[in-house]
Amino acid sequence: MRAIPLMLRCCARRQLALIALLLAINTPVAAEVFQIADIRVEGLQRIAPGTVFNYLPVQVGDTVGDGVTGGIIRSLYQTGFFDDVRVEREGNVLVLWVRERPAIASIDITGNRDIDTEALTAALSDIGLKEGRVFDRSVLDRIEQELERQYFSRGKYGVLIQSTVSPLERNRVAVRIEITEGLTARIKQITIIGNEAFPEKELLKRFELGSTRWTSFYSKNDQYSKQKLAGDLESLRSFYLDRGFIRFEITSTQVSISANKKEIYITVVVDEGAPYRISDIKLAGEPSIPAEELFPLIHLKRGDFFSRRATTESAERISNLLGDRGYAFANVNTIPEIDEEAREVSVTFFVDPGQRVYVRRVNMKGNTRTRDEVLRREMRQLESAWFSAELVRKSRERLQRLGYFEDVTIETPAVPGSADQVDVDVTVTEKPAGNLSAGIGYSQSQGILFNASVTQNNFLGTGKRVSFGLNTSEATQLYQIAYTNPFYTVDGISRGFNVSYRETDFDELIGADYSTDVGVLGMNFGLPISETSRAGLGVRYQYTNFIAGDSSELAQQFVEDNGNVFNDFVLSASYTNDSRDTAIFPTEGSLRIARADLTVPGSDLQYYKLTYQEQLYIPLTSRFVVSLSGDLGYGEGYGQTDSLPFFENFYAGGPRSVRGFVANSLGPRETDDDDPVGGNFRMAGSIELFAPAPGGPQLSKTLRLGAFLDFGNVWQTNDSDLIEPTGFDIGDLRYSAGVSATWLSPIGALSISLAAPLNEEEGDETQVFQFGFGQTF
Structure with missing residues (x-):
């Protein structure tokens, strides 16, 4: 009976010993702390050991234990190498054993049509995916997600992006990103829920987005964009707020896509609220300007529906007036007081003009070549005068119109330590002082054109213009030297000189058998009338050698009556008003030019010519601009000259007047050989709708598309047996319609038109396709 407990005790002792042994085996033994005598890095291929040492938290001589080795490992992992x-x-x-991440040997992107490869490569480089850098798979994953997001924002929800990483020798990889863009999802329907005051059709007119229509290939209105939708929702909100719906809210916006990812449905839920009318309009604060001057700037009326836009614009007008009166830091706040029961709003304009400010100094910077006086004479804001925001704006516009500078910026910092003074700092970036150019072009009316010019717009930094140029074609050869001093006097009166020689072969130009050689020596003056208008007065000596061909009875009769060499003195007067926002592809403003030329009594030929041209640009939307242009010209002889010399006649037809007809072919003709001779009276005009080319703002700066209606003709008002028809008849106007394109290419301007004459008659010369290439001097 006692043997059994003894056996049990022996077994228990053996089990305890085994457990103790297992515990001893599995219990970690603390590493021995030691002092580093040297550090060795194993496994490096591209990375230099010095680079590793820079990231180590220890160095030779430090003591290392368990708490330090973990920090070493973390530091090296965080390098990403x-x-x-x-x-x-x-x-x-x-000893540090490392395995380097591979380096990127090449990056290949295929299938991307909607996003430019160069821009995509630059974006990848910014994120960290670039040839020569260490490859990180997590970076590639983020790039795939970002690319998907970019394509989703462009409406390409079926996009598929696949990345392939191929190992190469020397621990390198080749990255290939294959993009399958798929089709752009089109907006099938936009639905507005909750509108009661206005029909859905009226509200959707405010949206840039919409379902597919026949203009969608150009406007891209059916391609969904998150940014465009946000803009449309803001337009919708503004529409309601401008009609009194102060409590209007967009409660939700849902965008859903069909199962095939080709159609998008947009649902907008709105809460209109009720319209509020204006009960009272008040001014508060300390305006410093009589209320009689401020109230006309507030375009609100009691009893009308409240309008956020009209309220904001009224506040801006008050602020601008205060700024023009010297209150540079004026602040105008609108405070609406809403009566919920009466549904009325009392609008208070709280005016805080601040202290009146005057200009201490006008400082010029950046004009390394241009003299200070050239800039200062364009300044409308003067030193020691009250500050005027309008005069500062006009000063900047005048400096930009000089054409000497790539950029003009004006800042008005406060003078340190003074509450009523500012400085006007003008900073300019100068263009090259001179311009040497040569070019070749082609015109259907004049053939091959060659032009060359040397122009110094800002001669020696004085603002004076000096130019030498030539222009040759099959029909015309022109040689010209010109000089202009825009500030001949301190009042801005300009003076210029012009010497030119022109040979014109009318046989090449219009098919008529005669030619002229004309030399000119002239002087002109210009007088500024306003910021946009200018008057001109000039006098010139003009030598003309008229060469009549054998086949032109009209030319021979003219030589018999008047001779063939003429010395004339011509007086000219002009008026120009240019309020266009830019000379190239203008979008608003107008250009008006009136001119009169008169040969003085005693000249060999005595005649006068009157011309008037006007171009008006009206912006219809942010993209479309309509242009209205008109051109009138009349000339007549006096004294011993019976009529306007026919080689001074006006012409019509071609790209510069009535497109769709051969250049200079409209109007009267010689009775013997049917050659066009022009007329002493011209009437022409055009209505054209312009639109920027699709493809983004960069392309729209150099390419413009248009659809036009042209009209015009020339008449000979004096009777002649050698010309027919004679006399004026408004029914002789010719009309044409078509489309046009103008491209400002790096080597010259290219203009193309496709026009269809609308009322051509027998004998008219038509030309549907017309173009011109190159720039004339």
């Missing part, structure tokens, strides 16, 4: 890091010890030498 390694896939694996191990720390070992050989004696007192710290």
